[in-house]
Amino acid sequence: MKVNHQVSDELLLDYASGNLSEGWSLAVATHLALCPEARRRLDAIEGAAGALFDKIGAAGSVTDSDWERMKARLHGQTSQVQTTQGRTPQGRTPHVAQGSPVRASEGVIPEPLRSYVGxxxxxxxxxxxxxxxxxxxxxxxxxxxxxxxxxxxxxxxxxxxxxxxxxxxxxxxxxxxxxxxxxxxxxxxxxxxxxxxxxxxxxxxxxxxxxxxxxxxxxxxxxxxxxxxxxxx
Incomplete structure (x- = not known):
């Protein structure tokens, strides 16, 4: 299955940083369960953010070129994807195991949506x-x-x-x-x-x-x- 319309970088970044409320997070997490390429992009965001955080800790500042390299990494990285979670206001956590596509046996409704409606x-x-x-x-x-x-x-x-x-x-x-x-x-x-x-x-x-x-x-x-x-x- 090829997904042609993926989540935007801006929304994916908000999801990765835990800045989405539960409804938005549920939609993005369920999309991630169905879209391997979006999961790779999420992994790139998390990896780039970690590298940028390390640089801030070491040097205390970030340059424009650092930000450009981060954006390039968001579009180009295809490394192994790991499990991630999107935080929600009341503690419920829509999440998706990044790395495995949805199996046919899981039917129409994948996790995390399955936990809400069956x-x-x-x-x-x-x-x-x-x-x-x-x-x-x-x-x-x-x-x-x-x-x-x-x-x-x-x-x-x-x-x-x-x-x-x-x-x-x-x-x-x-x-x-x-x-x-x-x-x-x-x-x-x-x-x-x-x-x-x-x-x-x-x-x-x-x-x-x-x-x-x-x-x-x-x-x-x-x-x-x-x-x-x-x-x-």
Missing amino acids: GDVSSLKWKALGRGAYQIRIDTGDTETQVRLLRIPAGKPVPEHTHDGRELTLVLAGSFHDGEALFARGDLEEADGSLLHTPTATEGEDCICLAVTEAPLKFSSWIVRMIQPILKI
Whole structure:
């Protein structure tokens, strides 16, 4: 499986440094479980940060060239990946063993998401959103984000919307088109208020995604906006 849309360097750096709240950390950690290249990039960040810390301890300062070398290492290092963890506010720790890809026997939902919702997709208690779409709200101790699983029926769109703040969408099964881009299993889409879009599940298979937001979506349709408080999206 090749992941074409990976977590950004900025978000990965925040994850490595423990600066993400639980919802964001859960999305990134689950993406890492599905994406070997992102795990290698995380290892590069941790290795470069350790080297930079050693230099600060020895010399007491860091130059612009040191920072440039660190950024180059982030993009170029492919060393052995080790286990890492993303800290969360209330002590719950989404984590992924960096180095082993997800086995087929682990199914649609890998760790750490599996610890939140279980691993059997057929037993999940979906709640209808209308037009064949379903959601499961995931409880966390995080007051900053809203975390949910979404199931979008094959060939159907999510109504046109933009965002107040950041949205992360990680594909677990199926795929969706967003403009010209195709997002499939393991792909992570990062969106914000600059993006007005209508993600559409591809034909042939429902699309199951992990979605994390920090504010309700801003829908273009006034009808959808009217029922939005009931749907809690």
